[in-house]
Amino acid sequence: MPITLAGFGSYHAGGRRLTVTGAPVEPIRFTADTPPFPFDPNGEYRVEQAYGQWFEPVPRRPGAPPVVLLHGGGMTGAMWETTPDGRPGWLWQLLAAGFPVHVIDQVERGRAGFNATPEPWPGRPLTRTAQEAWSLFRIGPPAGYATRTPYPGSRFPVAGFDRLVAQFVPRWTATADAQAGALVAVLAEVDRRHGPAVLVCHSQGGAAAFRVLAARPDLLAGIVALEPSGFPDPPGLGTAAMDVPIAFVMGDFLDTDPLWSGLSRRVDEAVRRLAMRGLPAIRIDLPDLGYPGTTHMMMMEIGTDFLYEIRPFS
């Protein structure tokens, strides 16, 4: 089914100006056909911004909030576009359903750019191996990697696994503050264009999402946290956060990995502590909802239309 867009575009939001002085000039060649050029790294840079690409469908579903799609660690907004087996991803599906969508590349990833100035971030960038993704995303047991044998009943499109690996980008582990700050700026931009957002965050994206819940709940119409690896801090939440419904969504096979069984307990604890303070939080286990076989990459999987069973998408 075709979709019609009233508008489309992108922006960079947040970040800060960085001025470098005292660094040596060095000759470089931009291409083989250009003469040596004196590259002077001294001057002004913009760093720690996030990138947002927005799509506004017509007709917009009546009352539909904008949806912000925030990837997890080592990924970019590309993860929402096309599934590894070539089907239209959640971005297309949400537009077809009439939701304005903003797809984010967080600080350091994708079109947001990373800081490679003479005053770079601490630490170094890390890239996930295919093997780590195979097991950490719970596609299959480590021993199944070589033959691409997933867990029995897995919904992940295993034949496209290498296309998922091609999406991986490096990540730093010391950029959490910058990411939380840029996400506030992104959501202010979303609010300006389309109103308070439902923030759909995945995995490491949850860390920044819940910091926004504390800092600027007015920018949020809800949070759908897909297996987040960051959690809210209920004592740090003001009364405005009580108007923000939160759904934690968990896939299958959580007991196969100690990291995930631990995070699963953290989700339970978060829901309990939020409920004690009167915040509307729920945990959804996809197997209970009729979607067994879902992995950490649930948004790419086969027959996983569960988003449409969650407010406000239902």
Place this chain on the structure above:
Amino acid sequence: MPITLAGFGSYHAGGRRLTVTGAPVEPIRFTADTPPFPFDPNGEYRVEQAYGQWFEPVPRRPGAPPVVLLHGGGMTGAMWETTPDGRPGWLWQLLAAGFPVHVIDQVERGRAGFNATPEPWPGRPLTRTAQEAWSLFRIGPPAGYATRTPYPGSRFPVAGFDRLVAQFVPRWTATADAQAGALVAVLAEVDRRHGPAVLVCHSQGGAAAFRVLAARPDLLAGIVALEPSGFPDPPGLGTAAMDVPIAFVMGDFLDTDPLWSGLSRRVDEAVRRLAMRGLPAIRIDLPDLGYPGTTHMMMMEIGTDFLYEIRPFS
């Protein structure tokens, strides 16, 4: 005016598998809420792929070739989306005119990802300063940077200059071979979906574009080279390249910078040498076409509809 899309999606094309062994395992924390995790960098990676985001408008203009938009050095595909002063960019305009469009993030940039494995690329990534962009892109004289005073008559939307700077990403100078290889893979993907492409390349993007002209002219319906900093090698071109029309497009203020006056002479030489071998190449100087005041960032400027005077866009 709204646009209607029959399809939309993305892919990663080209690149190679890289296997790392013998690197030390180290504990990392993915987020503040996760326990230390033994990050093992040994395993398989995919590196040196490019990213393509495609849009297929309906109706497609009869006979319209797909258009590939290829950024220059230190930029990503975001440069074609929204101009620094917030107007719809060439991507939107081409879709509205009925051309399928593929927007590329080249190897190392944006959603293509960069190689940060334990066997990284040689050299280090460089980021352009705002000052360098101001003068190298011929927005204005170096002395005009502080007050944002452009060359007289400049069409660049100067009030949005900082939004242009926010788009900059780091670049390596040793990835030319990988970029040329990935661009062939991208164009094969474009061909499979939409046919041979008109490749619109900017600046450093020209280096890879003209290598594709030599390697796989069958994938090209034409090249529009916007102030390229790479050039064709006529003796290296086969007869199939003679069917590929080439337009070199140059902006104003070329005499203000020795790099650009030199590249301008290279363009003249390229056109002459291509013509001697019977290849259909032309040089278009935008001031002569009625667009004085154009800079290196001509695709973002005010009142620069020149693309529609060039085949096949006219």
